[in-house]
Amino acid sequence: MTNDLFEKIYALARAIPSGKVTTYGQLGAMVGLSDMRAVGDAMNACPPDVPWQRVINARGTISIGGANGARQRILLEQEGVEFDENGRVDFGAVGWKPDADWLATNGYKQPPPLVKEKNKTKNQAGDAGGQMSLF
């Protein structure tokens, strides 16, 4: 199967340095995909030389459970990735910032910024401090 799409995704995943993480949506955007499920499928069938554990969801959490998901967290922690109480990682600290020149040279698109002022998911329970008691 000469799945060009998967090969591109694998090439990107291999470019992720140790201690860094990225998201499925990020990889999908770089290969021009609009359906991020394909990225998940790609990682699910990724060859052993692909650091699949460095690919997590946009919420900064492990998307999968079971032994495979547990192994993912262990591997990331061994690389220096820290998880908070919510089981999330800080993209500002461990988020992968792909080299623009490398992307252009390999024919990839420039992805949107991975981290913003505030993490995605609009309202986060973590910053509950903003709301004081109702009365």
Added chain:
DNA sequence: CTGATGACGAGCG
């Protein structure tokens, strides 16, 4: 070949 499913993401309520 058709239909269902999945390691996802954005939009809505």
Added chain:
DNA sequence: CCGCTCGCCATCA
């Protein structure tokens, strides 16, 4: 934060 729908890629029954 949770739950649901749609988007539209590959694999499996």
